[in-house]
Amino acid sequence: MSGPAGLPRLLLGIGRRALTLEENAALHGELHGRDRPERLAAEVGRSGLGGCGGAGFPTEAKLRSVARAGGRPVVVVNGCESEPASRKDRLLLERLPHLVLDGALTAARIVGSRTIIVAVEEQASRAADAVALAVAERPELARRGFVARVVGVAGGYLSGQDTALVAALGGAPARPSLTPPYPSERGVGRRPTFVSNVETHAHLALIARHGSGWFRELGSAEGPGSRLVTVAGAVAQPGVVEGENGSPLAPLLAATGGAGEPLRALLVGGYGGTWVQPEYPGPAIGRGVGIVQALPMSACPVAEVARVTAWLAGESAGQCGPCVHGLGSIADALAELTAAGDVSGAYRRVQRWCEMITGRGACAHPDGAARFVSSALCVFAEEFDDHARHGRCEACLRRPVLPLPSKELLAA
């Protein structure tokens, strides 16, 4: 098997509106429904594809564990893109819904499922409509006995966490649960469930057509293929770009028109990710690098980090003591540091607490928040020191730069 050389791959042919079924087929070729599940699974395994939702779990292994579990498996396309600055998943759903559905069908074929659920946040109506229309364009799905539907899930930072999503799809509050049991053993309706990110499904659609050899033509041995990255913040043309896995970030930033103004730092991996210096080559494109936010020099990093951390504390599911109390305490200490300086040793307490909460929740939320804060303490050491001595700076008074979901939007 072979396919088109170079980039773009996922974003090939992307336009201003959703591609139709015919356009999708013309662009990528037909998806043969005749491949044996075992052969498809082996191809996915050889491709080295890993999850594109942040954790990067090997996709073949996940598919196989769902297939092994038997029962009546469910395939879930996780479109709950709750990282506020991320756009890649919604972009795929809005403009390339058929590609995503092809991937879901491939996964369904491998695990032996006839149920496909595309989960999106309630307010992502454009994405939901686009997928619903795409399903309607494929009446053969129903004829072949498939049930494919779009489900809106109440938004929230944790709504995309796989066990929380499974709970929400079952009508319960979107709260993570302790694993094991994993969704692959017991998921939606207690059935084995393959939950994977939108982008992962899109890659599956292409691997099923062009094969693992083609997939590996780009990228490195450990991190093959291509990946989508949302570039946001102080760049000239923020948007979603596709890059080669393992390649450096700098060309991506250049692709978005470069920095619009002098940069203070880059945030890689969203609000559960890591701050890096802008000149530093930084992490390469790959797992955990689905989003890059550029923080301009004009922003106050201390105030920004304090504000986002307070939001992260509020987004806790409220189940685990270290997360609820830890994030709350960290947020309060950062607020104190920002406004009043380090009157009571807030800086040291924050460092201590970040370590204290890592690995002690039912999900990775406290870990991500701790990473976000502790990398900030490291990269912005000077600015934090300045605030510790003097409290607020002039930049603190400017409008915040890092995006957070607007309350009005959520209430609508």
Added chain:
Amino acid sequence: MTRTRLLLDPTACTAHGLCAELLPERIVLDDWGYPIIDGGPLPGELEAAARRAAKSCPTLALRLARERR
């Protein structure tokens, strides 16, 4: 040889603190009263105390898991 280790369900734990009283060798409380568990394999002499700690947990958040080496 089977070894046991301590497993905590953080969603069930409500910081009663009995476990830390009964097994201070492996459990300490954090700044908010929640247990920090050393999840490594338990030596034989601590197993009885660990079992007692798990049984005494008011919310059954702490349990002993068996693993084969």
Added chain:
Amino acid sequence: MILASTVVGPSTDWYLTRATGIVALVLLSGNVALGVLDVSRVSSPRWPRFVVDGLHRTVALLSVAFLLAHILTSVLDSFAPIGPLDAVIPFHSRYRPLWLGLGAVAFDLTIAVVITSVARERLGYRTWRAVHWLAYASWPVALLHGLGSGSDTREHWLLAINAVCVLVVLGAVAARALQCWSVAPRAAAIGVAGAVAFAGGVLIWLPDGPLGHDWAKRAGTPTTLLAPRPATGVARR
């Protein structure tokens, strides 16, 4: 003075059943307070949490032990016609069916609490907790059973013991309600109101009830067992 013969009068078991019943009630009342201390996370360096919790579990077992002795001796005793089934099937006995039946209700609730506690790890925390609330219900039932079916109710010392039991439980319920006020104000208010209403109701009922005339007959003691009214001070029969 009436000389009671062992054939037609009360036996050792009859005394034992009353004694063990009273002790069981005292232990149960104290344990309600210990349970509140436990859930309120009361502790000190000399009374760590595991001790308070352990004490609650141990006193519970002790009260159940006395409860079992109370049931056994009342069944064994030949004075009152109480069979083993009467201990678990409420209102089944020929002796003061209502008041003894309440004892059976209290025992059934206790059995549920004990079984779920023993099988806690298998049943899971939520099931255990739901059933454990029945422990609160078993106390007023047990108290009424004691007041209604016990033959010592009129005695001053037992009235004093009962009063102390009521005060201890009222205090425990009030303390628990105070603690829960911020989280569940309605439930707390209902708990306190219920407890106070119950205590008040018992106080109002006592003079016309067990402390009134002819209670043994009104409570349903079989007529063959009723002590004859001494008309001239000499026992008939």
